[in-house]
Amino acid sequence: MGKKCVAMLLAGGQGSRLGVLTKNMAKPAVPFGGKYRIIDFPLSNCSNSGIDVVGVLTQYQPLELNSYLGSGMPWDLDRLTGGVFVLPPYIKGKSGTWYKGTANAIYQNLAFIEQYDPEYVLILSGDHIYKMDYSAMIAMHEKKQADCTIAVYSVPWSEASRFGIMNTDEKGDIVEFEEKPAEPKSNNASMGIYVFNWKDLKQYLIEDEANPESSNDFGKNIIPRMLAEGKHMVAYSFEGYWKDVGTIESLWEANMDLLQSPPAFNLYDSSWRIYARNPILPPHYISETAQVTDSMVTEGCTVSGKVDHSILFSGATVEEGAVVENSVIMNGARIQKGARVRRAIVSENAVVGPDSVVGGNGRIAVVGQETVLGEYSVVKPGEQVDAEVLLKRMAKDQEEAK
Amino acid sequence: MKDVFGMIYTSDESDVRLRDLTRSRSIAAMPIGGRYRVIDVLLSNMVHSQITNVGLITQRNYHSLMDHLESGKAWDLNRKRDGLFILPPYVTRGNTGSYSGMLDAIRSNLGYVRRSAQRYALISGSSTVFNMKFDDMMKKHLETGADITILYNVPAENELKGDAERTHLKMDEEGRVVDIEVSPRLHSYPNVSMDVYIMDKALLTYLVEVSAAHYRTDFVRDVLLKQLSELKVYGYRYDGYVSRIESISSYYKLNMDMLNGEIRTPLLYRPNPVYTKVKDEVPARYEASAKAVNSLVADGCIIEGTVENSVLFRGVRVGKGAVVKDCILMQGVEVQDGAQLSNVIADKDAFIKRDRRIVGQESYPVVIEKNAVI
Numbered sequence: 001m002g003k004k005c006v007a008m009l010l011a012g013g014q015g016s017r018l019g020v021l022t023k024n025m026a027k028p029a030v031p032f033g034g035k036y037r038i039i040d041f042p043l044s045n046c047s048n049s050g051i052d053v054v055g056v057l058t059q060y061q062p063l064e065l066n067s068y069l070g071s072g073m074p075w076d077l078d079r080l081t082g083g084v085f086v087l088p089p090y091i092k093g094k095s096g097t098w099y100k101g102t103a104n105a106i107y108q109n110l111a112f113i114e115q116y117d118p119e120y121v122l123i124l125s126g127d128h129i130y131k132m133d134y135s136a137m138i139a140m141h142e143k144k145q146a147d148c149t150i151a152v153y154s155v156p157w158s159e160a161s162r163f164g165i166m167n168t169d170e171k172g173d174i175v176e177f178e179e180k181p182a183e184p185k186s187n188n189a190s191m192g193i194y195v196f197n198w199k200d201l202k203q204y205l206i207e208d209e210a211n212p213e214s215s216n217d218f219g220k221n222i223i224p225r226m227l228a229e230g231k232h233m234v235a236y237s238f239e240g241y242w243k244d245v246g247t248i249e250s251l252w253e254a255n256m257d258l259l260q261s262p263p264a265f266n267l268y269d270s271s272w273r274i275y276a277r278n279p280i281l282p283p284h285y286i287s288e289t290a291q292v293t294d295s296m297v298t299e300g301c302t303v304s305g306k307v308d309h310s311i312l313f314s315g316a317t318v319e320e321g322a323v324v325e326n327s328v329i330m331n332g333a334r335i336q337k338g339a340r341v342r343r344a345i346v347s348e349n350a351v352v353g354p355d356s357v358v359g360g361n362g363r364i365a366v367v368g369q370e371t372v373l374g375e376y377s378v379v380k381p382g383e384q385v386d387a388e389v390l391l392k393r394m395a396k397d398q399e400e401a402k
Numbered sequence: 403m404k405d406v407f408g409m410i411y412t413s414d415e416s417d418v419r420l421r422d423l424t425r426s427r428s429i430a431a432m433p434i435g436g437r438y439r440v441i442d443v444l445l446s447n448m449v450h451s452q453i454t455n456v457g458l459i460t461q462r463n464y465h466s467l468m469d470h471l472e473s474g475k476a477w478d479l480n481r482k483r484d485g486l487f488i489l490p491p492y493v494t495r496g497n498t499g500s501y502s503g504m505l506d507a508i509r510s511n512l513g514y515v516r517r518s519a520q521r522y523a524l525i526s527g528s529s530t531v532f533n534m535k536f537d538d539m540m541k542k543h544l545e546t547g548a549d550i551t552i553l554y555n556v557p558a559e560n561e562l563k564g565d566a567e568r569t570h571l572k573m574d575e576e577g578r579v580v581d582i583e584v585s586p587r588l589h590s591y592p593n594v595s596m597d598v599y600i601m602d603k604a605l606l607t608y609l610v611e612v613s614a615a616h617y618r619t620d621f622v623r624d625v626l627l628k629q630l631s632e633l634k635v636y637g638y639r640y641d642g643y644v645s646r647i648e649s650i651s652s653y654y655k656l657n658m659d660m661l662n663g664e665i666r667t668p669l670l671y672r673p674n675p676v677y678t679k680v681k682d683e684v685p686a687r688y689e690a691s692a693k694a695v696n697s698l699v700a701d702g703c704i705i706e707g708t709v710e711n712s713v714l715f716r717g718v719r720v721g722k723g724a725v726v727k728d729c730i731l732m733q734g735v736e737v738q739d740g741a742q743l744s745n746v747i748a749d750k751d752a753f754i755k756r757d758r759r760i761v762g763q764e765s766y767p768v769v770i771e772k773n774a775v776i
C-alpha cells in the first residue's frame with residue numbers, strides 16, 4: 001500500500017470574504033472559469049503530477065463539495081488504492097473537535113496518512129487558481145535532501161506585507177519566515193504549499209498537539225519551530241500564474257484574466273488539462289438575436305442577448321435584449337429580457353428579472369445562489385443580495401410605505 | 403421495464419450512402435449535435451427505460467465505436483450485473499465474421515441472448531435518431547399480446563424521397579400489422595418502421611434458429627414479410643421528432659434541425675438527457691471580432707470570424723474574417739483567416755487554409771473528408 005506522496009488539501013475555510021457566494025458552500029466548491037470549481041485546480045494538478053491519494057480536509061458546508069467530488073472519477077482519482085477522500089472532523093471515543101488549525105486538521109487525520117506509509121506529504125490549500133507540477137517540487141525536495149520545501153511566489157513589493165514572507169540565502173534555503181511583515185525584506189511569498197518528510201512531520205504534529213499554547217497552524221507554529229530548530233528548509237520558486245480567489249474582487253479578476261488575449265492563464269494546455277465534473281449538456285446555442293464578443297461560453301448556455309467580455313457558466317441563459325458586460329454568470333443563472341448586468345457576479349441558478357439593473361461602475365455587485373430578482377430590480381455596485389437581503393429590503397420598503 | 407434487455411444492431415448496409423463520412427466509422431458512431439454520437443441517443447433511450455443489459459452488435463469499422471463507448475460508464479452501463487456488452491464479429495466454423503443481415507448477426511450472438519436473464523428483447527437498428535422511453539411501447543406489447551411490436555412513425559411526405567431502405571406498414575384498427583412493403587418505389591402506406599422491435603426472447607431465439615436453418619438472414623424480408631399472417635405483429639406509433647440517417651442530406655438536415663430549440667430540447671436534454679462521453683474541453687472562446695448567430699457551438703471552439711446557422715463540434719477554430727454559413731464542422735476542424743464556407747460538412751480535423759472558398763448547396767452539401775487539407 002506504500003505511496004511515495006500523499007496530498008492533503010486544506011479546504012476548510014469558510015471563505016467569509018466571498019460573502020453570499022459561500023453562504024451555502026465551502027470556498028473550494030465555488031465555480032470558476034465557465035465550467036470549473038476552485039478545487040479542480042489543485043486536484044487536476046495532483047492528477048497531472050502523478051499524485052493519486054488526495055485527502056480533502058473540510059468542515060464547512062461539505063455537502064456541495066462531497067457530491068461534487070464523488071468517486072473522484074473526473075480527475076482520474078478513482079483508484080484501486082488511493083483516490084480522493086473528503087475528510088471531515090469526527091468524534092473519537094468521547095473526544096473530538098472541529099479542526100482547530102491547519103496543522104491540527106492534518107493531526108486529526110494521521111491514521112489516514114499512515115495507511116499509505118508515504119515518504120512525503122504534500123500540503124495544499126484550496127483557494128488559488130494555478131497550474132503547478134508538484135512532482136518537480138518533490139524532486140527538488142529529494143535532491144536537496146530538505147526537511148521541508150515551501151513553494152514561494154514573487155509578489156509585487158507593494159503587496160508583500162499581506163503575505164507570509166520567506167527570506168532565503170543565495171542557495172535558496174529559507175533562513176527566516178515573517179508573517180505579514182510591515183517592512184518586508186523579500187517578496188518571496190509562501191504559497192501555502194509544503195512538502196514534508198512524513199516521519200518528521202508526524203513527530204512535529206504530535207508534539208505541536210501536546211502544546212496547549214499552540215494555535216496548531218503550519219504558518220504560525222510548525223514552520224517557525226522547524227526553522228528555529230535549524231531544519232533544512234528550502235524555497236521552491238514558482239513562476240507562472242498564481243491567483244488568490246478569496247475575495248469577490250479577486251475572484252472576478254481571476255475570471256477576467258481568462259479573457260485576456262492571449263489569456264493570462266492558459267486552460268488550453270492539453271498536456272496539463274484541468275478536469276472538472278461536467279454536467280452532460282448540449283453545446284451552447286447562440287440565437288439569431290445574440291451578439292457575443294470577447295467572452296467564454298460553455299455547454300448548455302442559451303444566448304439571445306448581448307454578451308461582451310464575460311464568462312457564462314454551464315446552462316446559463318441570457319435572454320433577448322439583455323446586456324451582460326464584464327461579468328461572471330454562473331451555472332444555470334438566467335438574465336431575463338432587457339436586464340443589464342455590468343461588473344457583477346451572478347451566482348448559481350440566480351434569476352435577474354426583466355429590465356433589472358445589476359452592478360455598474362465601481363465595486364463588483366453580487367447576486368447570490370438561487371436568488372430571484374423581480375422585474376426592475378436594482379443591485380448597486382458593490383452590493384451583495386440573496387434571498388435574505390431581499391426579504392429585509394421588502395420589510396424595510398413596507399415599513400417606509402406605512 | 404426490468405424484464406427487458408436491449409440489442410442494438412449496427413449495420414453497415416446503409417453506411418455506404420454516407421460516402422466519406424462513414425469510411426472510418428459506422429452510422430452509429432456518426433457525430434451529431436455538436437458533441438454527441440448517434441449511438442448516445444439510442445443508449446440513453448434504453449437507460450432511461452431502465453434497460454441495463456445492452457448488447458451492441460458491431461461489424462466493420464467498429465474501432466471508432468469502441469473508443470467512444472469504453473466501459474459504458476458514461477451511460478451508467480458499467481455494472482456488476484449486466485451492463486454494456488460490445489459484441490464484435492468473430493470467425494469460427496459457423497461464423498464468417500461478417501453478417502449478411504440482422505438475423506444472421508443475432509444468430510452469431512445467440513450466446514448473449516441466451517445468457518440474458520430478462521424475458522423480453524428490445525432490438526434496435528442504429529441509424530434512426532429519436533428520444534423516447536420504451537415503457538409505453540412495452541406496456542402496449544403486453545396488452546395486445548403481440549408476438550412482435552414494431553415502433554413506427556409517420557414521416558412528412560418530403561422526407562420519403564430517396565433510395566433508402568424503408569419498411570412501410572399497414573395496420574388495422576387495432577394496430578395489428580396487416581401488410582408490409584419493403585423499399586417501395588411508390589409507397590401505399592405512410593407508416594414507416596423505426597427499426598425497433600420488442601419480442602419474447604424465446605420467440606426471437608426460435609425465429610433466428612429456424613431462419614438460419616433455411617439460410618434466411620434478413621429480419622424484415624425473411625421473418626416479418628414472409629410470416630406476417632402467422633405472427634401477431636403490432637405497431638406502436640411514435641409522434642416525436644425522428645431522423646433517419648440514410649443519406650448525406652438527411653444527416654445534414656438532422657444537425658440543422660437541432661438549431662431549432664423545439665427540436666433540440668426534447669431530442670437532447672429535456673426531459674430525458676442524452677448521455678455521452680465527457681471530454682474535458684475548455685469553454686468556447688469568442689474573440690472581440692467574433693460574430694455568431696443561430697449556431698450550436700461546443701466547448702473548446704475559438705471563434706474570431708463569422709458563424710451563421712452552423713453546428714460546431716469540439717475544438718473548432720474559425721479565424722479572423724472567415725465566414726462559416728450553414729455548415730457542420732466536426733471536432734478539431736480549423737478554418738483559417740478569410741476562408742469562406744457555406745453548406746459544407748467538414749469531417750474531423752479538416753484544415754481549410756487562408757482565403758479558400760468552398761460552396762455547397764443545401765440539397766447537396768460538400769463533404770470534406772477527415773484530415774483533409776484544403
